[in-house]
Amino acid sequence: MTRPALELIEGGKDAGRRESLRELYSKYGGTVYGRCQYLLKDATAAEDAMQDVFAKALVSWNEFRAESSPVTWLVRISTHHCLNLLRADGAGWRGRYERDQLARPEGNPGPPVVELRDEVRRLLSRFDVETQTAAVHYHVDEMTLEEVATLLGRSVPTIRKRLQAFSAAAGRDFAP
């Protein structure tokens, strides 16, 4: 049987792939892993999700490199991926959050100091994925309404409406 001729060549491709991985790791690793950790709240799940996100970049390397902003692309993909994972997890997500709330240390009386991004994270489970995505990009990534609308392929009024609903649920001034 014929041996695979391609096994013997293309050593340069491996080196190139290694360089690509190194670039992803050293330029974007912290950002993507940070987003996955923020949304998933679990180190193992975050690492798995991060690998999936970078694999998408690696599989579509030419397209990825052609992006005007690789950071924006990665943030968008990692946010979307993690929110989908959470949606698939369903009730487990809400249950874990409630347990986390109950497990807060007792030595810290009074209302906990919750940063805006934590508050956003807490509210996400009440909304559909598009609203979740808009809220994360707006409140956490601090993108403008126009930028979020462009990123999600929606009109500015649509995104504003979604964010106002988010704000109403929060009971605090999140309004855009």
Add this chain to the structure above:
Amino acid sequence: MSTDTHVGDLKLRRLHGGELAGPDGEADRAHAGACAECGSRLRALADEQRRFEAQIPFERFAAGVERAARTQRTKPAPATRRLFPLMAVAAGCLVSVSAYTLLESGNPGFGGNRTKGAAGIDVVVAGPSNGPQRHASAEAPEALGPGERVRIGVQAGAHRFVSSVSIDEKGTVTPLYPEVGKSLPAGPGRQELFLPGSVEFTGKGAERLVVVLSDEALDVEAVARAAKGAYERANGDLTKLGRLEVPGEQFHRTFLKP
């Protein structure tokens, strides 16, 4: 945006990643350079990257991403990416119909017993554009070009179920049909049916495709484990991969990835 005067988080990340080097980023760069808060947040991003590198070494990162990429690239194409493959499928079916006529006279693309009512498979290779298609050889490894996909035709014969896995040179087994759960129903009959979607094998080196036609539904995980066992018995040489230890008739094809 919550921060009216400061540079937003994403823009800071882009600055940190060297993306706002042109004139468009001039104002943001100037602000971040002069603003203590934004400067502090930029330093925090550098800290975040350092913590990441301390927590996940590069080798672990690279191995994990490669593993995830292999899984993504050998999955059947999702519906949103099937626009071309579906068109190719239509053409592929036509090719297969004519091949079916050839089958009786011994078309080399179709594996299995040539007797009436026998089981077999026909693997059609289609390019990334609407170009010519061909049948994968059953006798020798089939070299694939960049972007080429394969579509699996099945003539179930007397069997009722079909499952399929692939295995690469490193012994990574990917369940293809189904991805999880029990075998897909197929036949019985002489009619050749194509499995849904198409598969692109990416990465490098050889990839072995195994299709199992069985009388009972098999757990595809069991088929995958059997493929791994066969790989180990063949000492990792896919060209010597023997029969998988699962019930049913088996059909193998070997591909050389571009």
